Amino acid sequence: MAACDTCIVRNRAICAGLTGDELAVLNTLGRRRNLEPGESLIWEGDESVLVANVIEGVLKLSSSTEDGREQIVGVVYPADFIGRPFAGAAGHSVTALTAARVCVFARADFDRFASEHPGLEHKLLERTLGELDRTRKWMVLLSRKSAREKVATFLLEMSDRLVEGGCETPSEASLRRFELPFSRQQVADVLGLTIETVSRQMTMLKRDGVIELPTRRSVEIIDRTALEDIAG
Amino acid sequence: MAACDTCIVRNRAICAGLTGDELAVLNTLGRRRNLEPGESLIWEGDESVLVANVIEGVLKLSSSTEDGREQIVGVVYPADFIGRPFAGAAGHSVTALTAARVCVFARADFDRFASEHPGLEHKLLERTLGELDRTRKWMVLLSRKSAREKVATFLLEMSDRLVEGGCETPSEASLRRFELPFSRQQVADVLGLTIETVSRQMTMLKRDGVIELPTRRSVEIIDRTALEDIAG
DNA sequence: CGTGCACTTGAGGCACGTCAACGTTCGTGG
């Protein structure tokens, strides 16, 4: 059973704008679920039976070539929507990177509810269009940018998304320093690089005084302007 | 002034499912426009003032890095939808590759009409979700596949999309042999390669007896199975 | 019959991948 009235992403997720009554109905359809880091919610190729809202945490959407090369095709944050309504098969897996909490719906239930609530479909449409924009921007990065540019762009995007996604008030400090929800391997999978190349580029950016790497998972942006220049 | 009642993509575009009355209203909002090869309808970064349906022809969606490296982020065919409803700026340019005919709407008009017609928004949502799936699949190709795999995948996709997009009945022959709407440079821009690499890979596929290149722009698939194997 | 453009082909270099060794952090149990 969900608890929409106490939901912390209530005003940012696609549920925003629903009336109290509608929310009560949706409440009976959804249920909360906790995911541990590494746990998957949806598998590539499986029939699409679930959709969900992210309440807390960061998850990856990943897809692989037949011979097993993985590519992360998207990253979702709190208030984002997961899953593929109105279609048979999931094109990608969904896996938690951090501990995460999601609000899960059976796709059939959700599809029906959505079809009866144009306002919800409109929100979903806006979100999907935004996701498409972001995905297309990422395509340019994947195919046309160098490793150095990729890593720089990634760090900048991270610093932005982690702030807006989180629940804390965006502070100066959190824009400068943040914890990566990704391992080096996962950064590599996002950027279409190898783990070694990512590591080398990080080290170089550090050597050039652009960033600092206090611990394995944390990043501090020393010279944001320089980083933006490098990102291209 | 549009002419929905005689529109050849009427049953496949997002307009499908509208009642006669609704179509009449939409009719007054849209107007037809012809585009020559190379002519642009929308420019990257411009305010999003237009949306459109493709009636005939093939168009590219392209985006560039700041220093001018271009990447084609999508290709649209008849019945596909173009433009960015509900948002300020266009993330990519839209340019005709072949002679094309489109059905254009002022975005403000379209946004209003869509908001009042949930059925239309639903169609648009389904289309956008499908486009997102396709785009994500393409990301894997861009970042994880070799030049050879890229070209093979591209040729297969072309042979499929040109048939379903066109107005002729899908024949055996048209699956085997087709005219590329792309120059070598544009193929390169789609695949994130250089023109020379594309040319070399095409020549190699020909040498291996997998395809034939009767003229510059036409392709014949000799051994489809082999091509699928190579595509990975 | 030139002139121009799209495409092909070749030679060489470099960025990134591959393979391998090493260092660091962290969890687990003695």
Added chain:
DNA sequence: CCACGAACGTTGACGTGCCTCAAGTGCACG
């Protein structure tokens, strides 16, 4: 508390696939 091992990350040496630069080749145009 330390000992140990596994997982993760870094660094180095080397190979190669694709890009770059440059020189043809063929087709379409006046």
